[in-house]
Amino acid sequence: LASQDIILSLLGSGEWVSGEEMAGRLSISRAAVWKQIQILRKRGYDIASSTRKGYRLASGPDLLHPDRILGCLKTKWMGRSLNLFDSVTSTNAVALSMAEESPHGAVILAETQSEGRGRLSRPWASPAGGIWMSIILKPQMPLSHVSRINMALSVALCRSISAVAGLQAAIKWPNDILIGERDEEGNWDGKERKVCGILTEMKAEVDRLDYVVVGLGINANVDLSAFPEEWNATSLAKEAGHPVPRADLICRILEEAELACEKAAGSAEDFQDIYQEWRSHSATLNRWVRISSADGEMMGMAADLDFDGALILELEGGGRSRILAGDCIHLRPCLHREAA
Amino acid sequence: LASQDIILSLLGSGEWVSGEEMAGRLSISRAAVWKQIQILRKRGYDIASSTRKGYRLASGPDLLHPDRILGCLKTKWMGRSLNLFDSVTSTNAVALSMAEESPHGAVILAETQSEGRGRLSRPWASPAGGIWMSIILKPQMPLSHVSRINMALSVALCRSISAVAGLQAAIKWPNDILIGERDEEGNWDGKERKVCGILTEMKAEVDRLDYVVVGLGINANVDLSAFPEEWNATSLAKEAGHPVPRADLICRILEEAELACEKAAGSAEDFQDIYQEWRSHSATLNRWVRISSADGEMMGMAADLDFDGALILELEGGGRSRILAGDCIHLRPCLHREAA
Numbered sequence: 204l205a206s207q208d209i210i211l212s213l214l215g216s217g218e219w220v221s222g223e224e225m226a227g228r229l230s231i232s233r234a235a236v237w238k239q240i241q242i243l244r245k246r247g248y249d250i251a252s253s254t255r256k257g258y259r260l261a262s263g264p265d266l267l268h269p270d271r272i273l274g275c276l277k278t279k280w281m282g283r284s285l286n287l288f289d290s291v292t293s294t295n296a297v298a299l300s301m302a303e304e305s306p307h308g309a310v311i312l313a314e315t316q317s318e319g320r321g322r323l324s325r326p327w328a329s330p331a332g333g334i335w336m337s338i339i340l341k342p343q344m345p346l347s348h349v350s351r352i353n354m355a356l357s358v359a360l361c362r363s364i365s366a367v368a369g370l371q372a373a374i375k376w377p378n379d380i381l382i383g384e385r386d387e388e389g390n391w392d393g394k395e396r397k398v399c400g401i402l403t404e405m406k407a408e409v410d411r412l413d414y415v416v417v418g419l420g421i422n423a424n425v426d427l428s429a430f431p432e433e434w435n436a437t438s439l440a441k442e443a444g445h446p447v448p449r450a451d452l453i454c455r456i457l458e459e460a461e462l463a464c465e466k467a468a469g470s471a472e473d474f475q476d477i478y479q480e481w482r483s484h485s486a487t488l489n490r491w492v493r494i495s496s497a498d499g500e501m502m503g504m505a506a507d508l509d510f511d512g513a514l515i516l517e518l519e520g521g522g523r524s525r526i527l528a529g530d531c532i533h534l535r536p537c538l539h540r541e542a543a
Numbered sequence: 544l545a546s547q548d549i550i551l552s553l554l555g556s557g558e559w560v561s562g563e564e565m566a567g568r569l570s571i572s573r574a575a576v577w578k579q580i581q582i583l584r585k586r587g588y589d590i591a592s593s594t595r596k597g598y599r600l601a602s603g604p605d606l607l608h609p610d611r612i613l614g615c616l617k618t619k620w621m622g623r624s625l626n627l628f629d630s631v632t633s634t635n636a637v638a639l640s641m642a643e644e645s646p647h648g649a650v651i652l653a654e655t656q657s658e659g660r661g662r663l664s665r666p667w668a669s670p671a672g673g674i675w676m677s678i679i680l681k682p683q684m685p686l687s688h689v690s691r692i693n694m695a696l697s698v699a700l701c702r703s704i705s706a707v708a709g710l711q712a713a714i715k716w717p718n719d720i721l722i723g724e725r726d727e728e729g730n731w732d733g734k735e736r737k738v739c740g741i742l743t744e745m746k747a748e749v750d751r752l753d754y755v756v757v758g759l760g761i762n763a764n765v766d767l768s769a770f771p772e773e774w775n776a777t778s779l780a781k782e783a784g785h786p787v788p789r790a791d792l793i794c795r796i797l798e799e800a801e802l803a804c805e806k807a808a809g810s811a812e813d814f815q816d817i818y819q820e821w822r823s824h825s826a827t828l829n830r831w832v833r834i835s836s837a838d839g840e841m842m843g844m845a846a847d848l849d850f851d852g853a854l855i856l857e858l859e860g861g862g863r864s865r866i867l868a869g870d871c872i873h874l875r876p877c878l879h880r881e882a883a
Contacts, residue, residue, distance in 0.1 A: 299746075322748060345837070346686070350749050377749070402748070406639075408662060409690050409717070409743050409852075410868030411837070497685070497751070512749075528750030 206231065206239050212270035214250065214260035221257035267312055267450060275454045281338070281461035282453075284309040292318040293329075295402055295418040298337035302406065302414045307341040310457065319420060321400050322378060322528075332424040332440075334449055338460065340415040342468040346407055349415060350512035350527065351474060353378060353403045354481045355463035356417050360399055361484050363455040368439045368447045373486035376505070376514050377528045378402070380421075381486050382442045391486055393535050396437035398422050419456070423449050471510070482508050487531060492516070496529030546571065546579050548610070554590065554600035555614030561597035607652055607790060615794045621678070621801035622793075624649035632658040633669075635742055635758040638677035642746065642754045647681040650797065659760060661740050662718060662868075672764035672780075674789055678800065680755040682808040686747055689755060690852035690867070691814055693718060693743045694821045695803035696757050700739055701824050703795040708779045708787045713826035716845070716854050717868045718742070720761075721826050722782045731826055733875050736777035738762050759796070763789050811850070822848050827871060832856070836869030 206229055213220050213228065222233045229236065240250055240258060249261040269285045276282055284306050291297050291313040298311045313336075316329035329335050340352060360380050361372040373381045373395060383395025402418040422438040424446045430436045439447045466473045482488065487505045494501045494516060501524055507515035509525070516524045546569055553560050553568065562573045569576065580590055580598060589601040609625045616622055624646050631637050631653040638651045653676075656669035669675050680692060700720050701712040713721045713735060723735025742758040762778040764786040770776045779787045806813045822828065827845045834841045834856060841864060847855035849865070856864045 323751065343837075353749055404746070404748055404753075406744070406746050408745075408868075409693055411663065413744075497683075528748075 206235075207243055208270070210236070210239050210243065211248070211260070211268060212274075214258060216274050217260055219253070219256040219259045224257070267314065267453070271450050272312075272453055275450065276457060277454075278308075278458055278461045280306070280308040281464070282308060282310045282457040286311050288313040290315045290317060292316065293320055293418070294335050294337035295320070295404060295416050298339050298416040298418070299404065299406070302339045302416060305339045307339070308461070309339040311337045311339075312453070321402055321420070322530075327400065327420050328430060328434075329420060330425050330429060332426065332438075334419065334421040334423050334453060334456075336421075336453065336456075337416055337418045338457075340417065340464060342412065342415065342464065344412060344468050346405075346410070346412055347511070348467070349403065349405055349412065351467035351477075352415055352417060352464065353401055354512055355467040355477050356401055356403075356419065356460055358477050358480045358484065359456055359459035359463045360401075360419070360421075361480075362459045363452060364398070364439065367452045367455050368443045370439065370442050372398070372484070374481060374484045375533070376485060376487040376508065376531050377512065382437055382439070383486065391490075393533075395486055395533075396435050396442075398437050398439060398442070421452075423447050423452065474510075478510055487514070487533065491534040493532040493534060494526055494529045496526055498526075501526075502534075546575075547583055550576070550579050550583065551588070551600070551608060552610035552614070554598060555610045557600055557614075559593070559596040559599045564597070607654065607793070611790050612793055615790065616797060617794070618648075618798055618801045620646070620648040621804070622648060622650045622797040626651050628653040630655045630657060632656065633660050633758070634675050634677035635660070635744060635756050638679050638756040638758070639744065639746070642679045642756060645679045647679070648801070649679040651677045651679075652793070661742055661760070662870075667740065667760050668770060668774075669760060670765050670769060672766065672778075674759065674761040674763050674793060674796075676761075676793065676796075677756050677758045678797075680757065680804060682752065682755065682804065684752060684808050686745075686750070686752055687851070688807070689743065689745055689752065691807035691817075692755055692757060692804065693741055694852055695807040695817050696741055696743075696759065696800055698817050698820045698824065699796055699799035699803045700741075700759065700761075701820075702799045703792060704738070704779065707792045707795050708783045710779065710782050712738070712824070714821060714824045715873070716825060716827040716848065716871050717852065722777055722779070723826065731830075733873075735826055735873075736775050738777050738779060738782070761792075763787055763792065814850075818850055827854070827873065831874040833872040833874060834866055834869045836866055838866075841866075842874075 209229055210225055213225055222236050225236045226233045244250055251259045251261050267287055269287050293316050294311045294313050315331050316335045319327035319329035321327045357374045364370050364372040370382050373383055375381050378401040379397050380399035381395035382398045384392050386392055399421045405415045406413040422436055424440040425438050427438055463477050466477050485508055488508055490505050492505050501516060502519045504517040505514055506517040514526045518524055549569055550565055553565055562576050565576045566573045584590055591599045591601050607627055609627050633656050634651045634653050655671050656675045659667035659669035661667045697714045704710050704712040710722050713723055715721050718741040719737050720739035721735035722738045724732050726732055739761045745755045746753045762776060764780040765778050767778055803817050806817050825848055828848055830845050832845050841856060843856040843858040845854055846857040854866045858864055
């Protein structure tokens with residue numbers, strides 16, 4: 204580790220640390236500590252100094268640093284192994300390649316992705332300012348419960364976005380998080396925009412889950428000007444009116460994800476409240492939707508969401524269909540009235 | 544390619560090839576062709592020669608060669624991409640790492656494996672003389688149908704072992720192939736020994752199968768002296784009384800596997816005859832067994848085998864249990880009488 208990194212990790216708690224203590228830890232002079240602090244300030248770290256108390260990290264630039272995240276992280280196992288990269292092809296690809304040797308809850312983070320991807324290998328824009336994170340999970344659960352992981356992470360994201368950015372997040376089935384507003388009757392206003400996507404991948408034997416990799420792509424403070432309008436994307440910064448503290452959001456997500464994943468790996472009873480919360484945060488339920496899946500295209504009313512994550516579609520032509528995953532387009536009420 | 548490899552591929556069909564033709568293809572003299580043939584003979588290839596007809600490959604040493612396999616292979620897509628290695632850690636590990644870029648039906652073969660593995664990452668002995676082969680499949684099927692691949696390969700192995708080695712093979716649930724004999728009433732004599740194991744691994748999204756890797760470990764002509772008695776292993780060579788032609792067996796397996804996998808990826812009706820054949824070749828059905836699975840240990844009668852590969856166990860204490868996969872020990876009738 205470079206001296207600056209050691210100083211950053213010492214300051215990671217946000218408490219005052221004396222120059223003498225830092226000098227001792229680094230085996231350098233107090234003048235040399237001062238010089239390193241100046242370099243860190245030039246790099247964007249806001250470091251307060253006091254002749255009596257020493258130094259304190261007031262705020263950092265919007266760059267991620269493992270020590271800062273680990274310094275604020277209150278989890279038992281989630282994110283305890285944290286790997287931060289400047290740029291990777293895709294954090295899911297890196298996580299899949301590292302999964303065999305990684306512990307349960309290991310996290311891969313990158314400032315940018317050159318080949319970020321979403322469901323069905325579709326490209327995913329990943330500029331600086333976002334949170335591009337993959338979590339390696341090795342839960343003891345049957346293969347058929349994997350959709351619970353997706354549901355648990357959706358709930359964890361909604362809770363964290365609400366707590367850290369003060370925004371109301373909703374879940375677009377099957378794997379997107381939207382920011383939007385409801386009217387007095389609790390109906391979405393139809394102007395929700397996508398702020399996050401979840402990509403759950405797994406490696407398994409016929410009867411045994413080896414590991415799951417959950418990729419989260421969050422448009423935290425990204426510059427939206429490069430996103431085409433038809434992507435219907437927004438950022439947390441735009442919705443909140445100010446940049447969100449990424450490290451804090453990451454910590455909160457990992458804390459909520461630990462709780463939710465433990466419930467997902469438990470009994471049906473354990474998972475019950477995650478399921479209820481997932482269902483109640485749905486932006487899809489009771490909406491007219493068009494679904495494309497391996498079985499073809501269908502239009503209808505999203506009548507229910509099952510305990511295993513499946514969407515129950517009341518078909519336009521009558522009858523019901525149960526769909527585990529697919530592309531979902533929310534139809535605007537007026538558009539549907541025209542079509543109907 | 545070296546001249547010898549080109550000559551081998553020209554001779555691969557087993558037909559006569561004139562020295563003149565080979566000299567032309569290689570742009571060398573007929574005398575130089577003769578010299579290369581001598582080298583091949585020293586390496587163990589039995590090459591007949593005739594002044595009138597040229598050269599013919601009568602038989603090769605028991606070494607695998609892609610050209611020889613491709614020369615005899617009658618498949619549309621299975622094994623058309625063939626990768627032969629002298630030694631690898633495990634063909635499944637190599638196949639998993641190559642799967643993304645490989646075509647449907649690509650095959651990885653190795654003369655030996657240093658870290659061969661079976662179900663639940665257990666070690667698998669893989670000395671020279673065996674067939675250590677992994678097949679990369681990218682079938683269009685729901686995740687829940689993956690067990691069909693395991694069943695299809697089991698049937699393909701039984702058919703191939705019967706056709707090439709003249710031996711009656713049986714399927715020990717869930718993923719082993721045994722060689723044994725039945726008495727007049729159709730009951731197994733209890734002396735069956737394991738000759739092959741199947742390891743099916745997959746990579747998937749929640750709703751989409753990305754690829755399946757099926758590893759086949761076949762004790763074809765291996766030296767059994769290094770296998771501890773308690774493994775209850777045998778080889779095709781020991782059972783048949785002579786070495787089996789590995790290249791012929793590989794071709795047959797790939798041909799049968801192509802047919803069976805196409806049926807597995809089809810409708811329930813398409814898969815019906817593979818299921819029936821899989822069930823009828825079972826060495827487990829109607830036997831007393833002890834099963835260890837994620838749900839614990841159970842003892843009972845193997846009463847049925849379901850269409851999805853599950854074992855229906857009539858429990859010793861009453862009731863039935865449905866098990867998708869687990870460790871299965873066939874109890875000898877006398878042992879069970881003692882226990883009961």
